[in-house]
Structure formats: C-alpha cells, structure tokens
Amino acid sequence: MSIGLEHYLVLSAVLFAIGLFGALTKRNALVVLMCIEIMLNSVNIAMVGFSRFITPTELTGQIFAIFIIVVAAAEAAVGLAIVISIFRNRDTVDTTDIDLMKG
Amino acid sequence: MGIDIAFWIMAVVGVVAALGVIFLKNVFHTALSLILCLLTVAGIYITLSADFLAGVQILVYVGGISILVILAIMLTREVHRGNLNNKLRIPAFIIVAVFLGIILYAMLNTSWPVTTPPPMEPTTATLADKMLGNNGFILGIEIAGALLLAAVLGAIVLVREK
Numbered sequence: 001m002s003i004g005l006e007h008y009l010v011l012s013a014v015l016f017a018i019g020l021f022g023a024l025t026k027r028n029a030l031v032v033l034m035c036i037e038i039m040l041n042s043v044n045i046a047m048v049g050f051s052r053f054i055t056p057t058e059l060t061g062q063i064f065a066i067f068i069i070v071v072a073a074a075e076a077a078v079g080l081a082i083v084i085s086i087f088r089n090r091d092t093v094d095t096t097d098i099d100l101m102k103g
Numbered sequence: 104m105g106i107d108i109a110f111w112i113m114a115v116v117g118v119v120a121a122l123g124v125i126f127l128k129n130v131f132h133t134a135l136s137l138i139l140c141l142l143t144v145a146g147i148y149i150t151l152s153a154d155f156l157a158g159v160q161i162l163v164y165v166g167g168i169s170i171l172v173i174l175a176i177m178l179t180r181e182v183h184r185g186n187l188n189n190k191l192r193i194p195a196f197i198i199v200a201v202f203l204g205i206i207l208y209a210m211l212n213t214s215w216p217v218t219t220p221p222p223m224e225p226t227t228a229t230l231a232d233k234m235l236g237n238n239g240f241i242l243g244i245e246i247a248g249a250l251l252l253a254a255v256l257g258a259i260v261l262v263r264e265k
Contacts, residue, residue, distance in 0.1 A: 002107060003107050004217065005215050005217055006210065006211060007110065007114070008147070008151070011114045011117070011118070011147070013203060013206045013207055013210060014118055015140075017199050017200075017202060017203040018118070018121040018122060018124075018125060019121065020199050020202065021125060021195055021199045022124060024191055024195035024199070025125075025189055025191055025192050025195045025196075026125075026186065026187075026188065027187040027188060028130055028184075028187065030130065030134075030172065030175055030176055031130060031133055031186055034133065034172060035125070037137065037141070037168065038124065038137070038140060041140070041144045044144070044156075044160075045144060045147055045148075048147075048153050048156060049151060051153070052151045052152065052153070053215070053218070053219075054215060054216060054217060054218065055218075056218060056219075056221075056223070057223070059223075059226060059230055062153055062155070062156055062226065062230060063230065063233060063234055063240055066156065066159065066234075067247060069160070069163050070247045070251065071247075072163075072168070073163055073168060073251070073254075074250050074253075075254075076171055076172070077171065077254050077255065078254050078261070080174075080258075081259075081261035081262045083179065084179065085261045085262055087178070087179045094184075094187075095189065
C-alpha cells in the first residue's frame with residue numbers, strides 16, 4: 001500500500017495528541033512551549049498533505065503553512081521572553097507555582 | 104517506493120522524538136529531542152514534494168526557534184528539577200485519547216477528493232507567484248511583517264532590565 005493522504009493525516013493527529021498531552025501536563029513552562037511547537041508542526045503537516053493530495057496545483061495549503069510558521073516564530077519569541085521575565089520576577093518557571101491570578 | 108520508506112522512517116523517528124519531549128527526564132535532552140522532531144517534519148515536507156517549506160522549516164525551526172529554546176533553558180536554571188508532570192496527568196491522558204480517537208475516526212471515514220496529477224517539483228517560483236501575484240496574499244504578508252515587528256519589540260520590552 002503506497003503512502004496516501006490518510007498516512008499524513010494520522011501522523012499529524014498523533015503528533016498533535018502528543019503535543020496536547022505535553023502542553024496539558026508539563027510543569028516546566030519551557031516544555032509547555034515546546035509541546036505547542038509540536039502541535040503547530042503537526043497542523044502544518046496536515047496542511048501540506050491536503051495541499052499535495054487534494055489541490056496539487058494550487059499550493060494554498062503550503063502558503064497557509066508559511067503563515068503558520070511566521071506566527072509560530074513570533075509566538076516562540078514572545079513566549080520565551082515571557083517565561084524569562086517570569087523567571088526574573090518569581091525565580092521559577094514551574095506552571096503550578098505561577099498562580100498569581102488564581103482566585 | 105523510496106518515498107514510502109522515507110515516510111515511514113520520518114514518521115517513526117518523528118513520533119518517537121515527540122514522545123521523547125514528553126518522557127525524557129532532563130529538560131535539555133527534551134530540547135534536543137524537539138530539534139530531532141522538527142528535523143523529521145522537514146523530511147516529511149520533502150516526501151510531500153514541498154521543497155521550499157522544507158528549507159523554511161530547517162531555517163526557522165531547527166536554526167532559529169531551537170536556539171531560542173536552548174538559550175531560554177540555559178537562562179532559567181531549572182534543568183536540575185527535571186521534566187515533571189502536574190496532577191492532571193490521568194485526566195489529560197483520557198481527554199487526549201478521546202480526542203485522538205474521534206479525530207482519527209473522522210479522518211479515516213471521510214472520502215477525501217484525492218486527485219493524482221504529478222506534484223510540482225520546484226515549488227518556489229509557483230509559491231511566489233501565488234503569494235505575490237494577482238489575487239495573492241499581499242495583505243497577509245503585510246500583516247505578517249507587522250506581527251513580526253510587534254513580536255520583536257514585545258520580546259525586547261519583556262526581557263529588558265528595568
């Protein structure tokens with residue numbers, strides 16, 4: 001059986017689930033950011049897969065993937081800056097200790 | 104046939120590396136595992152004949168974001184505490200398993216309108232045409248530029264010494 005669209009979609013879903021699990025359960029804020037990067041990459045795989053197998057001459061999926069990469073780069077820069085700023089102020093990056101807004 | 108073998112290698116290595124991000128104990132090893140995962144995603148793009156995207160993936164993720172992540176790990180001195188989990192581990196696993204089941208069921212039971220003309224091999228010129236030509240994504244590119252400027256300024260303001 002040759003590789004089709006379903007293979008890429010299943011790979012994308014598995015990577016997204018792994019990233020979601022990590023983003024929900026990790027205590028280090030940096031690892032949470034890494035898991036969000038995995039999720040964004042899995043979405044890109046689905047986008048490019050659709051672009052390759054459903055509209056091979058349009059390339060719209062690849063253009064969307066490029067925009068997702070741009071937003072992910074901006075998100076990583078700001079997110080890591082926020083984490084470093086939190087570490088400066090509170091001396092920890094543990095998400096269970098960062099509960100300033102907890103009622 | 105070669106594409107099939109390449110896909111399976113990339114898929115297995117990528118999923119194992121993503122699991123390594125979750126299960127490795129050392130945060131620094133976690134970052135290295137993330138870099139491996141991002142590299143295999145670039146390989147997946149090549150099997151999808153998206154050559155420009157593969158290059159962008161390596162430049163932006165493997166070259167840029169991974170450096171940022173490793174720098175942040177070095178700046179926060181939390182490596183010795185290890186890669187801990189919070190109390191939500193079992194509920195989160197149940198939620199993620201249900202989510203994965205639903206989305207796999209939906210994906211595999213949909214009849215996608217797959218067409219099979221041969222893929223374009225050098226995609227760069229076509230991508231530029233689609234992005235910058237008539238009915239392109241000019242507005243999106245302008246907004247992306249403004250977003251990147253705002254992100255850079257925001258990052259500088261956030262980490263600046265008072």
